[in-house]
Amino acid sequence: DGGITQSPKYLFRKEGQNVTLSCEQNLNHDAMYWYRQDPGQGLRLIYYSQIVNDFQKGDIAEGYSVSREKKESFPLTVTSAQKNPTAFYLCASRGGTGKGTEAFFGQGTRLTVV
Amino acid sequence: KNQVEQSPQSLIILEGKNCTLQCNYTVSPFSNLRWYKQDTGRGPVSLTIMTFSENTKSNGRYTATLDADTKQSSLHITASQLSDSASYICVVSATSGTYKYIFGTGTRLKVLA
Numbered sequence: 001d002g003g004i005t006q007s008p009k010y011l012f013r014k015e016g017q018n019v020t021l022s023c024e025q026n027l028n029h030d031a032m033y034w035y036r037q038d039p040g041q042g043l044r045l046i047y048y049s050q051i052v053n054d055f056q057k058g059d060i061a062e063g064y065s066v067s068r069e070k071k072e073s074f075p076l077t078v079t080s081a082q083k084n085p086t087a088f089y090l091c092a093s094r095g096g097t098g099k100g101t102e103a104f105f106g107q108g109t110r111l112t113v114v
Numbered sequence: 115k116n117q118v119e120q121s122p123q124s125l126i127i128l129e130g131k132n133c134t135l136q137c138n139y140t141v142s143p144f145s146n147l148r149w150y151k152q153d154t155g156r157g158p159v160s161l162t163i164m165t166f167s168e169n170t171k172s173n174g175r176y177t178a179t180l181d182a183d184t185k186q187s188s189l190h191i192t193a194s195q196l197s198d199s200a201s202y203i204c205v206v207s208a209t210s211g212t213y214k215y216i217f218g219t220g221t222r223l224k225v226l227a
Contacts, residue, residue: 006157033215042118042203042217090157103148103215105157 003027006091006106012114013078013085021076021109023091030095032074033103036060037088046089049074078111086113116141118206118218126224131194135221137187137204145207149178149189152201152220161189161202194225 004025013019023032031050035043045058049068063082068074074093078085088110094103118139127133139147146165150158162171162178164187170179175198177190191198204218 035217040219042219043215044217045214088155092157102160102163105150105159107157108155110155 004091004093004104004106006089006109008109009107011109011111013111014114016080018077018079019111021078021089021091021111023074023076023106025072025074025093025104027093027095027104028071029093029104030071031093032068033092033094034058034064034066034074034076035090035092037090037108043090046076085111087111116206116208116214116216118204118216120202120204120218120221122221123219124222124224126226127194129194129196129225129227133191133194133223135189135191135202135204135223137189137218139185139187139204139206139216139218141185141206141208141216143209144182144185145209147178147180147187148205148207149176149187150203150205152203154200158203191223194223196225196227199223199225 007022033048034046037043044060046064047066049055052071055066055068065077090108091106092103121136148163149161152158161176162173164180166182175192180187201220201222203220206216208214
């Protein structure tokens with residue numbers, strides 16, 4: 001069953017802790033993305049990777065880090081430097097570079113600081 | 115500045131009624147425009163994708179239109195169902211070298227029985 005899987009669905013973090021959100025895809029897609037969604041705002045790009053072992057900062061990368069050691073995996077670490085991490089995090093992947101290429105989203109991880 | 119604006123912010127309709135959601139964008143250079151449906155607490159799911167040369171595209175009860183001259187798109191939902199209750203997000207892709215997506219803030223639709 002092909003798709004993109006995020007885990008966990010819910011995550012709680014104490015202040016000062018680092019946490020890692022998982023994103024795995026078996027669609028053989030080259031490009032993967034991490035977005036943050038806050039109420040009343042559009043999705044904002046945190047990091048993206050267009051190929052294995054390469055990634056680029058998005059619009060709001062401060063306080064986050066990623067790795068892309070395998071094509072199918074793109075984990076996101078929310079570090080203690082991220083001052084307002086409570087949000088809904090979405091991972092997406094896209095295969096190809098054509099104009100009609102579809103992007104698929106995972107089901108999201110809701111991170112809450114306690 | 116690349117922007118995508120959606121209206122209305124929220125909408126309540128009765129089951130069986132039609133509705134139209136609007137999307138205006140100022141994205142350049144334009145590549146394509148997509149409409150996504152997002153259920154509460156879930157990831158967005160694609161409804162339609164339209165390139166510059168396409169004026170209309172349908173997916174079941176969903177019909178999207180695109181006017182590239184006025185930079186406007188609409189999503190028309192016919193004979194609404196309770197399961198249509200969700201947020202609908204307009205996403206425009208810019209071919210700026212990184213194939214960047216610009217997301218609208220969405221329209222929250224509630225269908226009542």
